[in-house]
Amino acid sequence: MFDAVAGRRFGQPVSGSYRDRVQIPNDWVAALSERPRRFVLHHNHPDSVSLSLRDVSQLSKKGIAEIVADGHDGSWFAAQPGENMSRFEAVLSAVDSAMFKAVREAQRRGASLSGVEAHIVNMALQRAGIIGYRFELSAPKANFMRQESELASRIVEQLVASIVRVRT
Known part of the structure; x- marks a missing residue:
C-alpha cells in the first residue's frame, strides 16, 4: 500500500493462514475512508488474473485513489474510481451474478474463460463508468482475448446491461 501524497509505503503482508491479506496500521484505517483519494493499494496476483470484485470494492472507500495488481506472467491491472459509482455494492453483486451465468453459458458452448473472467468483468465496469481500468495482458492472455x-x-x-438494470 502506498500513500501517493506523502510518498511512503505502509502496510505489511499478514503471515499465516491469511496470506492474501495486508495488515494496515490502525492509525491509517480511518484515513482510508477520508478524502482526498490518496492511497494506492498495490499487490501481486501470483495467478496473474485481473482485479477481483473484492479488490474493486475497495474503491468505495473515499481514501483509495487506485488499486494495482501485478501478475507473475507480466500482466498488470489497475483500477480507479469511475465517474459514476452510484449503487456500487448493488452493481458489484449484479455483475457477479451475471458473470457466473455467462461463464456457465460459455462452458456449455465449449469455451473456457479461465484466467480472464475478472478482466472481462472489469472491462464491463469501465464501459459502465463504474471504474477507470488500465491493463497489460501477457502474450498468452492477449492472444486468448483476440x-x-x-x-x-x-x-x-x-x-x-445488468448494471443498467440495477441503476434504473
Missing part, C-alpha cells in the same frame, strides 16, 4: 473477442464483447455487453 481469439475470443466476440465472446468477450458479448459478455461485456450483457454485464453492462
Whole structure:
C-alpha cells in the first residue's frame, strides 16, 4: 500500500493462514475512508488474473485513489474510481451474478474463460463508468482475448446491461 501524497509505503503482508491479506496500521484505517483519494493499494496476483470484485470494492472507500495488481506472467491491472459509482455494492453483486451465468453459458458452448473472467468483468465496469481500468495482458492472455473477442464483447455487453438494470 502506498500513500501517493506523502510518498511512503505502509502496510505489511499478514503471515499465516491469511496470506492474501495486508495488515494496515490502525492509525491509517480511518484515513482510508477520508478524502482526498490518496492511497494506492498495490499487490501481486501470483495467478496473474485481473482485479477481483473484492479488490474493486475497495474503491468505495473515499481514501483509495487506485488499486494495482501485478501478475507473475507480466500482466498488470489497475483500477480507479469511475465517474459514476452510484449503487456500487448493488452493481458489484449484479455483475457477479451475471458473470457466473455467462461463464456457465460459455462452458456449455465449449469455451473456457479461465484466467480472464475478472478482466472481462472489469472491462464491463469501465464501459459502465463504474471504474477507470488500465491493463497489460501477457502474450498468452492477449492472444486468448483476440481469439475470443466476440465472446468477450458479448459478455461485456450483457454485464453492462445488468448494471443498467440495477441503476434504473
